[in-house]
Amino acid sequence: MSTLEIADTTIAGPEDALALAVAQALRGVRGANPLVGAIITAPDGRVLASGYHRGRGTAHAEVEALAGFNGFNESSSTSGFDPADSTLWITLEPCDHTGTTGPCTEAILASGIRTVRYAVADPTGPDGGGAARLRSAGLDVGQVDAEQARRAGAADLNPRWMLARDSGRPFVTAHLAQSLDGRVAAVDGTSQWITGPESRRHAQSVRSRVDAIIVGTGTVLTDDPRLTARDAAGRDLPRQPVPVVQGRRAVPAGAALRGGDSWLHVEDHDPQVVLDRLTAGDNAAGTTVSSAWPHGGTRPGHVLIEGGPTVLSAWMGAGLVDELFLYQAPLILGSGLAGLDLPQHTTLSHALHLTLDAAENGAISRLGDDVLLHYAAP
Ligand SMILES: NC(=O)c1ccc[n+]([C@@H]2O[C@H](COP(=O)([O-])OP(=O)(O)OC[C@H]3O[C@@H](n4cnc5c(N)ncnc54)[C@H](OP(=O)(O)O)[C@@H]3O)[C@@H](O)[C@H]2O)c1
Incomplete structure (x- = not known):
């Protein structure tokens, strides 16, 4: 057009x-x-x-x-x-x-x-x-x-796109849905749903762009997500991202994300190992049965980190998140799980600095009662 x-x-x-x-x-x-x-x-x-x-x-x-x-x-x-x-x-x-x-x-x-x-x-x-x-x-x-x-x-x-390309890895987007006090789950583990339907629709539109969605075993065992990309009416889209689980615990046989055509379990904590497995090709991918990435090609071009906090922190700490969508809900959970935890950062000079990203409708937008903040890694 x-x-x-x-x-x-x-x-x-x-x-x-x-x-x-x-x-x-x-x-x-x-x-x-x-x-x-x-x-x-x-x-x-x-x-x-x-x-x-x-x-x-x-x-x-x-x-x-x-x-x-x-x-x-x-x-x-x-x-x-x-x-x-x-x-x-x-x-x-x-x-x-x-x-x-x-x-x-x-x-x-x-x-x-x-x-x-x-x-x-x-x-x-x-x-x-x-x-x-x-x-x-x-x-x-x-x-x-x-x-x-x-x-x-x-x-x-496109500085981060260039960096990803030069490193031979996919572009990495991350999602975080948090309360005003920076929590992603209550003490009892409940987290669905912190954000409203408009935020979840936006999150679905991001899912529809990516080749793979990465979560930790903690999220699989707590939330049992399907990790499918769905349209506004909640129907599964024809192209589905490959669900990837990072962590050493077993993925239950009945886990919802195992219901699609393919999925991958990387029994390692190092994000670089996950990237290596994703870019090595299907034959090296262990339990995946993926024959092709949903958007074509033999390597994923774009992956999404959906958490939880342990996995997201590991990717953030490794400097491997290129873009972050932060869905800020108008809730104060009071206690619960922090969205990010980087214990090695102990003083202000260790802080990770992100910049507001004007791409895609601007850096700050309102989604129903939530605020979406769009950041680029430096
Ligand atoms: N609001 C949100 O945006 C959002 C999104 C996702 C999840 N959540 C919530 O987050 C909670 C789960 O948190 P979580 O931190 O346990 O989830 P997680 O990050 O999905 O999983 C953590 C587990 O993954 C493994 N792991 C993978 N990489 C690791 C690394 N680099 N270092 C250490 N462990 C690693 C470890 O288990 P192994 O022992 O198996 O190796 C670890 O216990 C749930 O309540 C869920 O609802 C919220």
């Missing part, structure tokens, strides 16, 4: 153009793919079209912008509008490979646009980057000055 919401805007220069593309990118969701935004401008700086990447399996940002641009182009064809005079601005170098969508270079060549500016080089290696291909087809393609790209925010859109 094309977006033309910013079509009345006029840019003053490259930094301005990239800032608009960054604002588009931030409308997307984090996960297996990076956030990417694009705009297309006329010679006088008018914004003609815009687009952003909505997540894995959907159109790339420039393809979405080009759809809007092509529509504009068709409706202007009698007024002497020449697409070759327009400029495509993208936060990330266009791709030249066929994944779940076709190469962006082909869509750009078909559009008639002759000038392309991007902020960050495609990190996916020689097969990925499309700048050279477009140049060889005669287009004017260039990377925007690094300082301008930095000031526009384009250089800092």
Whole structure:
């Protein structure tokens, strides 16, 4: 779907153009793919079209912008509008490979646009980057000055995605549903439900994006969760994340998460071991019977840590959580289990610092009576 919401805007220069593309990118969701935004401008700086990447399996940002641009182009064809005079601005170098969508270079060549500016080089290696291909087809393609790209925010859109990618591991999102006094369960272990239905629906939408959901044996033995991704009506979605249990105790034969096609038990406390098992491939995965990850590929691109506190603390402490959704419910439990416990952090200078993340509807949103805080790890 094309977006033309910013079509009345006029840019003053490259930094301005990239800032608009960054604002588009931030409308997307984090996960297996990076956030990417694009705009297309006329010679006088008018914004003609815009687009952003909505997540894995959907159109790339420039393809979405080009759809809007092509529509504009068709409706202007009698007024002497020449697409070759327009400029495509993208936060990330266009791709030249066929994944779940076709190469962006082909869509750009078909559009008639002759000038392309991007902020960050495609990190996916020689097969990925499309700048050279477009140049060889005669287009004017260039990377925007690094300082301008930095000031526009384009250089800092995806630091944790880049880190995950460079480490050869999936992007890691974590959930935490807590009371105002930072508890995730009452003393007697009851925790369903601390948050309201709107928060739980959001949590379900995050589940629907991931390849695997990781919980500890404590959560399995206390809550017996199914860990399925469900739609707003509570029906299971066609693509289901693989449930992963971390911990040494046995997973009961009747555990609800064993009811799906596949599941995995990693009898180890080290999050890195869990990641190694997930990325090693199905044959090395022990008890899993998974033949493919729900969103394709031989390795998971995005995993979700759903807790409980022991497992989440281990992943947080290891610096392996890239993104945190904190559902803050208006309850004071008074006593009970803390959401995070990192006993090795004994003084203020040991504190883990997170930053509010403006991606996906902003860093702070209201979900019914709850508040959702969206954080990125530094
Ligand atoms: N509100 C929320 O967001 C939320 C979410 C999930 C759970 N909960 C609540 O949390 C409670 C369970 O808490 P929990 O901390 O026991 O759950 P947990 O983190 O799911 O499981 C902890 C268990 O996992 C194993 N484990 C895995 N990695 C470990 C590590 N790095 N270090 C130590 N042990 C590790 C240990 O058992 P082994 O002996 O088997 O190795 C440990 O006892 C329940 O009441 C549940 O309802 C709340």
